[in-house]
Amino acid sequence: MKSDTHCSIITILNYDGYQSITQDEVTGRVTGKGQASDTNKNDKNDKNLKNGRKKESDPRVKEFFDFWMITFQRETGQPYVFSFGKDGKLVKDLLKVHSPETLHEAARASFKNEQCRRRGLNIGILFQEINTLIGLKGMNPLEQAKREAQEKREFEEGML
Numbered sequence: 001m002k003s004d005t006h007c008s009i010i011t012i013l014n015y016d017g018y019q020s021i022t023q024d025e026v027t028g029r030v031t032g033k034g035q036a037s038d039t040n041k042n043d044k045n046d047k048n049l050k051n052g053r054k055k056e057s058d059p060r061v062k063e064f065f066d067f068w069m070i071t072f073q074r075e076t077g078q079p080y081v082f083s084f085g086k087d088g089k090l091v092k093d094l095l096k097v098h099s100p101e102t103l104h105e106a107a108r109a110s111f112k113n114e115q116c117r118r119r120g121l122n123i124g125i126l127f128q129e130i131n132t133l134i135g136l137k138g139m140n141p142l143e144q145a146k147r148e149a150q151e152k153r154e155f156e157e158g159m160l
Contacts, residue, residue, distance in 0.1 A: 009081060060100050061091045067104055072121065075111040080122075087123040094127060098134075106133040114152045 002009045065082065072080035094103055103126075110116040110126050110133055119125050126133070 007081065009079060011079060058092060058095065060095050061088055064091050064095070064100060064103055064107075068107060068123065071107060071111060076121065090123050090127045094130065098130070102134065103130075106130050109133040114155065118155055 002011075065087070069080050069082075072078070091103075098106070106129075107126055110129060111121060113129070113133060116125050116129055116133075119129075
């Protein structure tokens with residue numbers, strides 16, 4: 001556990017060991033290792049599946065989470081702390097409009113963008129800034145550098 005004035009970061013060691021799947025010998029239900037089988041919850045989930053109410057998760061969301069986590073770690077030296085419900089919804093919404101490749105490019109650009117770095121590198125900021133980041137991608141590198149230098153000057157002047 002690592003704490004600072006804003007949050008605590010908890011790193012889980014041996015994560016895969018806690019995620020292994022086992023089959024309950026009594027009910028035959030599949031549960032995670034160390035978890036009790038919750039019959040009522042599983043029965044409700046079974047009914048939802050039969051009634052077509054259970055939505056399949058989009059594998060592209062997990063793939064983007066993996067990409068974001070690795071990129072965030074590489075760029076900041078820190079692990080990213082996900083808010084899976086909130087971040088998941090934002091990524092699902094982005095994937096309705098943009099391809100995974102476009103999201104990857106925008107994410108890479110966000111880590112280099114001064115405004116995104118100032119506001120905080122997270123999926124919410126990526127969601128808010130994606131159109132700008134995609135626009136920067138098509139911009140001449142010299143123009144992009146000038147724009148980012150101007151943003152940095154404006155920020156520093158505002159800080160004084």
